Amino acid sequence: MAAQGNGQTPVLAVSHLETVFATPEGEVKAVNDVSFSVNAGEAVGVVGESGSGKSQIFMSVMGILATNGQARGSVKFKGTELLDLERSELNRIRGVRMCMIFQDPMTSLNPYLTVSRQMTEVLTTHKGMSTADARKASIALLDRVQIPEAARRIDMYPHEFSGGMRQRVMIAMALLCQPELLIADEPTTALDVTVQAQILELVSGLRRDFNMALVLITHDMGVIAGMCERVMVMYAGRVVEAAPVSQVFHSPQHPYTVGLLRSMPRLDETAHGRLATIAGQPPNLQRLPAGCSFRDRCDRRIEVCAQEVPPLRPITPERSKACHLQAL
Amino acid sequence: MAVITQHGQIPDLEETQGRSLWQDAARRLRRNRASVASMIILATIALLAVFGPLLSPHPYDELAWDAMGVAPDFERSFWFGTDTLGRDLFVRTMYGARVSLMVGIIATFVSLLIGVAYGAIAGFVGGRVDAVMMRTVDILYSLPFLFFVILLMVIFGRNLFLIFVAIGAIQWLTMARIVRGQTLSLKRKEFIEAAHAAGVSPMTIIRRHIAPNVIGPVIVYATLTVPEVMLTESFLSFLGLGVQEPLTSWGALISDGVKNMETRPWMLLFPAAFLAVTLFCLNFIGDGLRDALDPKDR
Amino acid sequence: MLSYTLRRLLGAIPTLFLIITIAFFIMRLTPGGPFDRERPIPPEIEKNLLAAYDLDKPLLVQYFKYMGDILQGDFGPSFKIHDFSVAELIAINLPASIKLGGYALVLAVLIGIPLGSIAALRQNSWIDYTVMGVAMTGIAVPNFVIAPILTLVLGVYLGLLPVGTWGGGSLRNLVLPTIALALPQIAFIARLMRGSMVEVLRSNYIRTARAKGLTERIVLSRHAVKAALLPVVSYLGPAAAGLMTGSVVIETIFGIPGIGRYFVSSALNRDYTLVMGVVITYGAAVILFNLLVDLVYGFLDPKVRYD
Numbered sequence: 030m031a032a033q034g035n036g037q038t039p040v041l042a043v044s045h046l047e048t049v050f051a052t053p054e055g056e057v058k059a060v061n062d063v064s065f066s067v068n069a070g071e072a073v074g075v076v077g078e079s080g081s082g083k084s085q086i087f088m089s090v091m092g093i094l095a096t097n098g099q100a101r102g103s104v105k106f107k108g109t110e111l112l113d114l115e116r117s118e119l120n121r122i123r124g125v126r127m128c129m130i131f132q133d134p135m136t137s138l139n140p141y142l143t144v145s146r147q148m149t150e151v152l153t154t155h156k157g158m159s160t161a162d163a164r165k166a167s168i169a170l171l172d173r174v175q176i177p178e179a180a181r182r183i184d185m186y187p188h189e190f191s192g193g194m195r196q197r198v199m200i201a202m203a204l205l206c207q208p209e210l211l212i213a214d215e216p217t218t219a220l221d222v223t224v225q226a227q228i229l230e231l232v233s234g235l236r237r238d239f240n241m242a243l244v245l246i247t248h249d250m251g252v253i254a255g256m257c258e259r260v261m262v263m264y265a266g267r268v269v270e271a272a273p274v275s276q277v278f279h280s281p282q283h284p285y286t287v288g289l290l291r292s293m294p295r296l297d298e299t300a301h302g303r304l305a306t307i308a309g310q311p312p313n314l315q316r317l318p319a320g321c322s323f324r325d326r327c328d329r330r331i332e333v334c335a336q337e338v339p340p341l342r343p344i345t346p347e348r349s350k351a352c353h354l355q356a357l
Numbered sequence: 358m359a360v361i362t363q364h365g366q367i368p369d370l371e372e373t374q375g376r377s378l379w380q381d382a383a384r385r386l387r388r389n390r391a392s393v394a395s396m397i398i399l400a401t402i403a404l405l406a407v408f409g410p411l412l413s414p415h416p417y418d419e420l421a422w423d424a425m426g427v428a429p430d431f432e433r434s435f436w437f438g439t440d441t442l443g444r445d446l447f448v449r450t451m452y453g454a455r456v457s458l459m460v461g462i463i464a465t466f467v468s469l470l471i472g473v474a475y476g477a478i479a480g481f482v483g484g485r486v487d488a489v490m491m492r493t494v495d496i497l498y499s500l501p502f503l504f505f506v507i508l509l510m511v512i513f514g515r516n517l518f519l520i521f522v523a524i525g526a527i528q529w530l531t532m533a534r535i536v537r538g539q540t541l542s543l544k545r546k547e548f549i550e551a552a553h554a555a556g557v558s559p560m561t562i563i564r565r566h567i568a569p570n571v572i573g574p575v576i577v578y579a580t581l582t583v584p585e586v587m588l589t590e591s592f593l594s595f596l597g598l599g600v601q602e603p604l605t606s607w608g609a610l611i612s613d614g615v616k617n618m619e620t621r622p623w624m625l626l627f628p629a630a631f632l633a634v635t636l637f638c639l640n641f642i643g644d645g646l647r648d649a650l651d652p653k654d655r
Numbered sequence: 656m657l658s659y660t661l662r663r664l665l666g667a668i669p670t671l672f673l674i675i676t677i678a679f680f681i682m683r684l685t686p687g688g689p690f691d692r693e694r695p696i697p698p699e700i701e702k703n704l705l706a707a708y709d710l711d712k713p714l715l716v717q718y719f720k721y722m723g724d725i726l727q728g729d730f731g732p733s734f735k736i737h738d739f740s741v742a743e744l745i746a747i748n749l750p751a752s753i754k755l756g757g758y759a760l761v762l763a764v765l766i767g768i769p770l771g772s773i774a775a776l777r778q779n780s781w782i783d784y785t786v787m788g789v790a791m792t793g794i795a796v797p798n799f800v801i802a803p804i805l806t807l808v809l810g811v812y813l814g815l816l817p818v819g820t821w822g823g824g825s826l827r828n829l830v831l832p833t834i835a836l837a838l839p840q841i842a843f844i845a846r847l848m849r850g851s852m853v854e855v856l857r858s859n860y861i862r863t864a865r866a867k868g869l870t871e872r873i874v875l876s877r878h879a880v881k882a883a884l885l886p887v888v889s890y891l892g893p894a895a896a897g898l899m900t901g902s903v904v905i906e907t908i909f910g911i912p913g914i915g916r917y918f919v920s921s922a923l924n925r926d927y928t929l930v931m932g933v934v935i936t937y938g939a940a941v942i943l944f945n946l947l948v949d950l951v952y953g954f955l956d957p958k959v960r961y962d
Contacts (some may be wrong), residue, residue, distance in 0.1 A: 053388055093865050096778075116871070124868025130867075136859040141957060150877070151867055186957040202867070218665045443864050498893070499941040501934060503901075505681065507922040588797055595799045595904065596919060608797070615803050629800055636795035 038108045039066035040210045040242045041090065046102040048082070048089045057314045058226070059085040061266035062101075067210065072236065072243040074253035074274065076289070077263030080311050083246050086263075087212045091129050092119050107209070113184035125155040128203035132215040133193035134289040138187040144171075144198055145183040150333060151205045151207070168202040193224035197231065204235060212244045217252065229256055250293055254278060260299075262286050265312050268341050282350045282357060284327045321353065329354055375480045382573075385649040392645025395638035402635055406458060409451035418603040426621050438623040440613060449605055450628050456606040457632070460520060460590045461583040467525025468586075469579055472532025477571070479518040479533070480540025491537065494530055502527040503589070517600055524589050528582050535578055539571045573650040580643035584636040591632065607632045660950065667942045674938040675931065679721065682930055683714055708734065716832030721931075722756075731928035735921075744815070745914060749936065753900035758833045760891075760898050762838035764927060768887065769840070771848025775883075775894035778853055786845065793842025799904045802835040806908070836902055844886040847890055851885040881955055888955065892948035896940040900933075 048060035053220055060082045067073050076339060077083045089100035090111060104111045106122055123129075131137040139147055145164060148171075152163035164183070171179035174197040196216060203211060213232065217225035234258055236243050245256055253260050260277055262270040262285065270283040281287045288307035309326035312318060318325060324334040333353050341351040386392055410417065414434050421443035424430070429438045437446035479490040506523045513519050543549060543566070552562050591608025593599045599609050607628045614625030696704070705711040709720060724731060730741035774786040793801075810831060855861065856879060865871075866876045901915025914933060921929040953959045 053385070091866050093862050120868040120870060122868070123866060129866045131859065131863060133859065137863045138862065139860040139878050139882075141955070142878070143957075146877075150869065150873070154869060154873070188958055199863075496670055496677070499670065499674050499916060499938040500678060501937045504918050504922055504930075504934070507919060508681070511923055511925075584795065591797050592799070592904070595797070611797065611800060615800060618803055618807065625800070629796065632797075633792070633795045637791055640791055640794065 037069060039068050039105075040068040040071075040107060040110075041244075042103075042105040043086070043090070043277045044103040044105075046086060046089060046100065048085050048094065048098060048100045048314075050095070051097045051099075052315075055315050059098075059266055059314065061091065063263075063266075063268055065261055065271065067242050067244060069209065069242055071171050071238050071259065071288075072245065072257045074257035074260040075244060075246045075263060076248065076250055076253055076260060078248060078311055080265075081263040082266040082315065083263045084214050085212060086248065087244065091127070091212070092116075093129075107300060121155075124151060125206040126208050127210045127212070128206070128208040129212040129214065130196075130199045130216055132201050133219045134192065134199050134351075135187065135219075136246070137199060138195060140187055143154060143184050143186055144190075147207060148183070148198075148202050151202060155206055155295065167201070167205065170196070173235070174198075174201045176201070192220055193228065196220060196224075196228055196234075200228075200232065200235070204239065204241075207239055208241060212246070214246045215248070216245075218247070218249075232256070250278075250289055262289070265317065266314065267322065267338075267351060268349075269323065269352070270348075270350045271341070276348060280357075282344065282348065283336065283352050284329050284354075284357070285323050287357065288326075319352075329357070382646075382649040386645055389645040389648065391641045392649075395641040395645070398634065399638045399642070402454060402631065402638075403458065406451055406454035409454070410448045413445060413448050415445035415448050417452045417605075418444065419442060426617070426624075428621070428623055431509050437627045438621070440610075440624055441617065441621070446624065446627055447609075449610060450607070450631060453605045453607045453610050453628060454631065456517070456604060457587055457590060457608065458635075460517075460524065460606065461587045463521040464525040464528065464586045464590075465579050465582045467522055468528035468532055468582060469575065470529075471526070472529035473575060475529065475572075476533035476536025476538075477540055477567075480537040480544065481567075483541070483544070487537070487541075491534075494533055498530055503592075506589075506593070507596070507598060510593065514599060515601045517604070520590065520593070520600070524586050524593075527589070528586060532575070532578060532582070535565055536571055539568060543567050543570055543645055548605055577643055577647045577650065580639060580646055584639045587632065587636065656950070656953070658947065659913065663946050663949070667946070670942060671935070671938055675722070675935055676718075678931060678934040679718055680714075682925075682927055710731075713720075725935075730932045733926055733929045735924045735926040736929070741928045744917070744929065745871070745932050748912055748914045748917070751911055752906070752915055753899050755829065755832055755836060755905070755911060755913065756895070756898035756901065758829060759836040760895055762833060762837040763844055764891070766837075767841040768845030768848050768884075771845040771887075772852050772875070772880075772883070774845065774849040775852030775856065783849075787849065790845040791844040793838040793840075794846075797833060798839055798902070799908065801838055801904060802832075802908045805835055808833060811876055832905050832911060835909070836898065836905045840898070843894075844887060844890070848883065851886045852879065855879050855883045858882070860884050885952065885955060888951050889947055892944045893941060895947075896937065896944045899944075900937050900940050925948070 043066065043243075044064050046060055046063045047058060050057045050059055057223045063082070063086055065073075075083045075086070085094070085098075087272070088094045088098070090104050090106075092111065092114075094100060101114055102112065106127055111119065111122070126156065138144075145167065148167040149158075149160055149163035152158040152166055153160060156168070168179045168183055171183060176182055176194060176197055182190070187198070189196060196219075200216075211232075212277070216232070217228050220228065232245075234244070235241070243256075245253065247253060257274050260272065260274050261268055262277075262283065264285050270277065270281065270286050272282070277286060279292065281290055285307070291305045292307060296303060307326055308328075312322055318335070320333075320335040320337055321327070321330070321339050327334070331353060337353070339351045339353045341349050343349040358520075413436070416420075421439060423438050423443070424433065424435060426441045427435060427439050429436055429504040435445050435447070437450060439445055440449070463473065475490065479487045506527060509523050549562060549566055552566060557565075587607070590606060591597060591611060594606055594608030600606050610626060610628035611632065614621075614628060617624045628644045674954040702711070704829055709717055712720075721731070727743065730745075732740050733744055736744060770786055770790070774783045777783050806848050861874060861878055864874045869878075901911075901913040901918070903915045903919050905911065906913045914936065918937075920926075921933055
């Protein structure tokens with residue numbers, strides 16, 4: 030995807046990333062030749078179904094793939110290549126300059142350690158702070174994310190917090206070192222709808238205050254609409270469309286994107302009959318069809334779709350798509 | 358845009374062969390090389406136990422006055438040597454295999470019967486009955502059971518059948534706890550509630566939903582109980598309370614072997630090796646089963 | 656915490672009571688008495704013997720008398736080991752068992768836990784297979800085989816350590832029996848720890864810890880170990896009780912004056928009072944160690960809080 034050219038090194042530059050998992054049934058390519066970049070201060074959305082590879086891209090970036098996973102290609106954080114980087118070097122970037130928050134805060138926080146411990150260790154490790162100072166800074170940030178009585182609660186354990194509060198704790202924990210990039214992997218999926226809105230607003234505000242780049246991974250196009258400037262649509266491990274958010278909503282250029290948008294229930298429509306769906310099922314990543322992975326579910330397919338994988342091509346300086354069709 | 362089906366028809370999908378939990382587990386087990394090797398070795402030992410004595414010209418209880426305590430001698434077909442009474446060790450090891458394996462399997466089976474029944478009832482009925490039943494288990498745990506087995510042995514004599522039952526009677530406690538735990542946690546799961554709400558009778562619920570889910574840990578634990586049982590039997594033999602002469606078990610052979618360890622090492626070596634290998638195999642298989650049946654293991 | 660402990664200890668009394676009752680009746684209801692011998696004793700002598708030990712009274716009377724005596728700390732005389740009361744026998748021999756058991760427990764924990772952790776860290780590598788393979792030996796070979804072999808190798812052939820005597824409990828004499836006693840425990844603990852650690856390392860919170868840029872060492876020692884230890888701690892309760900009350904095999908082979916041998920000898924001899932003494936000691940040990948385990952558990956797992 031073309032970067033907003035202003036000469037600055039992108040915060041994150043991913044080039045031809047391939048992430049492969051070795052399973053007993055064979056190799057699974059969860060991420061298949063993905064390239065994109067994120068600039069300083071930008072908010073980029075990554076949207077797709079489960080199994081589209083959207084999370085695995087960033088597991089590869091952060092170096093936290095499962096043991097049977099391997100990432101190839103290039104991932105650069107402000108010019109520094111991350112893949113194959115020495116762990117000690119990587120630990121100087123992740124957790125401090127590039128942070129990630131996860132989907133389920135109950136299992137993502139250590140139930141056996143106090144919140145205080147889990148937060149102060151970030152500052153003592155990365156910033157060399159004393160425990161006392163780290164504690165003060167952590168309490169301040171907990172206040173910032175609107176945890177009431179932060180000074181008292183910080184000594185509690187994760188199970189003593191509610192779901193929404195736990196996610197706030199995770200966010201605070203990720204922001205302690207004022208990272209340049211925050212990767213949020215479905216931060217609201219496990220939460221109530223009302224809490225969702227609060228969390229998203231919180232992240233939005235913090236992003237502005239800290240001037241952070243944000244990657245928001247989700248399956249919900251609606252979330253993207255409110256939060257992001259650009260969006261990347263993923264399907265079966267590949268990027269199928271990338272564009273500024275307003276343009277994607279206004280004129281989607283890939284049949285899958287169209288399907289996603291159409292399948293969102295809308296408040297301004299009167300209810301009629303059945304919900305719109307996309308026919309068929311996501312493909313088995315171990316046995317991808319030849320050609321375009323989406324062709325079996327696409328009603329606009331043409332002959333070449335079964336023969337060649339459509340490459341991701343720019344259609345305007347700001348947009349690209351991976352589709353053989355000239356226009357929709 | 359005809360991409361969207363307005364009427365929600367689900368078109369024919371390529372049939373992906375659904376895999377039941379068992380098929381999945383069987384596949385994973387097959388891939389665990391240690392388990393597969395262990396099963397083959399165990400099968401070989403079992404075959405030897407049954408057919409081994411046929412291979413040798415010597416009976417298991419014949420005393421060879423001119424060959425007492427000799428080292429392995431191929432000319433005279435004493436493949437494993439003889440013991441101090443001149444009995445062929447190979448054949449005796451095979452007979453010992455029969456006894457040890459039988460004790461292992463039957464005693465485990467006994468503990469399974471008692472333990473599963475007890476645990477399932479406690480777990481399923483729940484409430485006070487469960488509380489009382491589990492309290493009883495706790496108290497029984499505090500008794501040095503081995504010691505009561507010894508008592509039984511002393512009183513009723515060294516009856517093979519009694520050994521099965523006595524050892525089995527020690528092991529059922531943990532099995533009961535496991536089954537009860539599984540039943541309890543299953544009872545609370547939503548799919549049981551759903552079945553209940555749909556009007557499925559309790560017996561059918563047990564048969565169709567609870568039993569298959571409980572069987573997994575039961576099988577794993579049973580496989581890991583067999584080695585414990587065999588060790589207990591060998592311990593009883595060491596104390597002189599195992600099977601009666603001239604019948605023998607690996608434990609009895611090993612006890613004799615230890616006494617003669619320095620001068621006639623083969624008397625210890627062969628039965629101990631067989632026992633060790635069997636226990637190794639059982640443990641590997643048990644571990645393999647546990648890995649294969651645990652759906653979280655991905 | 657304190658009130659919880661007190662409550663548990665108080666609750667232990669009825670449990671102990673039940674244990675004693677069950678054991679008492681099992682012992683007395685089994686055929687054969689302590690004075691049965693190959694050659695029958697003349698009836699008058701037998702009558703006097705029985706009367707001397709109150710064995711001619713109805714069972715229930717004996718039971719109540721026994722319970723009454725116990726409450727005053729009198730466990731009765733040993734039927735077979737003359738000139739000694741059961742209480743004396745236990746008091747004299749328990750320390751040796753505890754000492755040996757204690758050392759074995761410490762050794763097992765100090766070796767087993769790190770071994771299991773290393774195997775988990777290098778899962779499916781040659782280190783893992785080696786450690787687990789060796790651990791298996793501890794479980795697959797009976798200790799009455801390992802002990803003599805160890806003795807032969809270390810004591811006789813290599814002449815490194817003294818063999819077969821208690822020697823007043825000096826450290827050198829304790830080395831061999833401690834190792835022999837600890838080996839199966841090391842094996843079990845290592846396997847347990849490995850399994851537990853492997854599972855913990857797969858958790859989401861370990862993934863988060865790594866994503867925070869913490870060193871692998873901290874991820875393990877601060878984030879993983881606590882959780883991984885829980886099943887091991889649970890196991891250690893009954894294991895400790897067993898170790899402390901002595902192992903027949905080890906005590907016999909190494910000539911240790913502990914109470915382990917009484918477990919077997921008193922049953923074989925139908926020495927009623929000694930049997931009861933041993934059962935009570937074991938029961939008390941189990942209750943005590945289960946309590947300790949629960950306390951430690953409460954310390955490790957914040958979701959478990961006693962008040």
